[in-house]
Amino acid sequence: MASIGLKVIRSVFGAAEHIAPRISGRAAFELFCRTPSAKALTDGERRAIGRAAEFMTEARHHRLKTATGCVMVHEFRPEPGRAALGTVLVVHGWRSRTEYMRALIEGYRAAGYRVVSLDLPGHGHSQGRHLNMANAVDAVRVAGEWFGPFVAAVGHSFGGAVAANAIAGSIKNIPPLAAGRLVLIAAPSSLPAIFADFSRMLNVGPRSQVAMADRVQHLSGRPLHEFTGDRQLAQAPVPTLVMHAPDDREVPAEHAKRYAGAGGHVRLHWADGLGHRRILADKGVVARAVAFVADREPSLLH
Numbered sequence: 001m002a003s004i005g006l007k008v009i010r011s012v013f014g015a016a017e018h019i020a021p022r023i024s025g026r027a028a029f030e031l032f033c034r035t036p037s038a039k040a041l042t043d044g045e046r047r048a049i050g051r052a053a054e055f056m057t058e059a060r061h062h063r064l065k066t067a068t069g070c071v072m073v074h075e076f077r078p079e080p081g082r083a084a085l086g087t088v089l090v091v092h093g094w095r096s097r098t099e100y101m102r103a104l105i106e107g108y109r110a111a112g113y114r115v116v117s118l119d120l121p122g123h124g125h126s127q128g129r130h131l132n133m134a135n136a137v138d139a140v141r142v143a144g145e146w147f148g149p150f151v152a153a154v155g156h157s158f159g160g161a162v163a164a165n166a167i168a169g170s171i172k173n174i175p176p177l178a179a180g181r182l183v184l185i186a187a188p189s190s191l192p193a194i195f196a197d198f199s200r201m202l203n204v205g206p207r208s209q210v211a212m213a214d215r216v217q218h219l220s221g222r223p224l225h226e227f228t229g230d231r232q233l234a235q236a237p238v239p240t241l242v243m244h245a246p247d248d249r250e251v252p253a254e255h256a257k258r259y260a261g262a263g264g265h266v267r268l269h270w271a272d273g274l275g276h277r278r279i280l281a282d283k284g285v286v287a288r289a290v291a292f293v294a295d296r297e298p299s300l301l302h
Contacts, residue, residue, distance in 0.1 A: 010203035017205030025211020028204045032195070032212070033132045035122030036095050052099035055106075059098075059117075061125070064142045071139045072125035074098050074117045075147070076105055082112035086151035088293060089143060089179065090117040093157025093186075094131070097124030100280065104154060107286040111294060116147045120159065131158075133165055133191065133227065134219040140166040141174050149178035152293040156280055157251060160187025161229070164259075168232035172221025182233075182240040183289050186248055186276050189229030189255040191216070229255070233262035240266045241292040243285055250276040267292075 016024035041049070059074040078084055088108045090101050098105075098117040105115045119126040121135050128135075140162060144150065155163035164184060169176035188194055199209050213224040220227075233240060244256035253270075260268040269288060271279050279285055 006202075013208065014203045014205065017208050021205065021207035022211045024204070025208040026215060028199070028202065028208055029212045029215040030130075031202070032198055033130045035129050035131050037129070049097075049099050052102050055102055056099060062146065064139075064146060066121070066135065066138050066142050068135050068138065069121060069127045071121060071127070071142065072119045073143050073146070074119070074125075076109055076115040076117065078112050078114055079109050082110070084114060085112040085294070087114045087116055087147055087149075089140070089147070089150045089153045089163070089177075090115055091140065091153065091155040091159030091163050092117070092120065092123065093155075093159045095123070096157065096159070099124070100277075101156065103281045103283075103286050104156075104289060107290045108154075108293070111290050113151070113293070116143055116150075118143050120162070132219060133162065133216075134171050136162040137166045137171045137174055140177055144177050150180070152181040152183060153177060153179040154183040154185070154289060154293075155187060156185045157187060157276065160184035161189070161191070163187075164189075164229055164232055165227070167238055168236040170220070170222060170227065170232055176236065179238065181293050181295075182238050183292060184240065184242045184256075184259060185285065185289070186244055186251050186279055187229075187242070187255065187259070188251045189258040191227035192224055193255075195224065229259045230262045233259060233266060237263060237265045239292075241269065241289065242266060243269045243271050243279065243288065245271045245274040245276065245279050247273060248276045248279075 013024055059076050062073045063070050064073055092101050098119055101117055108115045120131055121128040122131045153163040166177035167179055167182055216224045242256050242259045244253055246253045260266050271285055274282050
């Protein structure tokens with residue numbers, strides 16, 4: 001049953017569709033980009049951050065300036081005694097942060113990689129309360145200028161879509177990210193589909209949706225319909241591993257299939273039963289992600 005607040009929002013957008021669709025669309029876009037308040041952490045999130053506190057002390061923390069603010073990048077050196085194999089960029093998802101990417105970061109460090117983990121705008125230790133594809137890719141650009149080129153970019157959920165867009169150079173006037181491989185974990189592949197789901201949930205009408213799409217084009221320099229993963233990866237044929245759980249309730253499995261349709265350079269692995277968030281801590285998923293970047297044990301990748 002919808003909450004009272006959601007019912008009110010739906011009724012407001014329903015009325016605004018007939019009165020002021022452009023204003024309604026801009027308001028819907030701003031609501032779409034609004035990030036959760038740091039004060040609104042759940043008890044579980046606070047416990048997870050607390051458990052990762054010692055792990056975070058192992059990193060060097062860098063506050064970098066972007067076109068719209070500042071973001072925090074956490075630099076983890078390889079474990080002592082390991083040969084430096086290059087640098088891996090890790091990007092978290094919506095309502096997430098570097099602490100939640102710990103298993104992946106530790107996996108790459110143990111294999112001999114330096115790991116650079118980006119807190120996206122409005123998340124973790126980064127500033128702001130707005131996140132969209134344009135300012136996210138710009139944050140990746142800055143991380144690349146300081147720490148790249150990367151042997152691989154690894155992203156979970158929205159962070160995977162950000163990594164794919166950065167490598168594809170989908171934001172006008174931002175050059176493609178230099179990364180040798182791409183690992184997408186539970187990542188959405190279609191921004192139009194995400195906007196459509198959001199619009200259905202909040203009762204944003206078709207004319208207001210046009211105004212939302214106009215905001216995307218204004219910020220990115222490209223129309224909304226171009227933001228699909230299969231199109232982007234087809235144009236940027238970087239070796240890619242897609243891992244997704246068929247039971248993912250936040251990002252349906254169809255998104256993984258769309259990525260897989262980009263061409264023979266994309267490999268798809270189904271991580272059965274791991275949902276949207278448990279997949280991040282699974283030892284098998286981490287081992288497969290590390291092996292793919294190291295280009296070893298190819299039998300694991302089929």
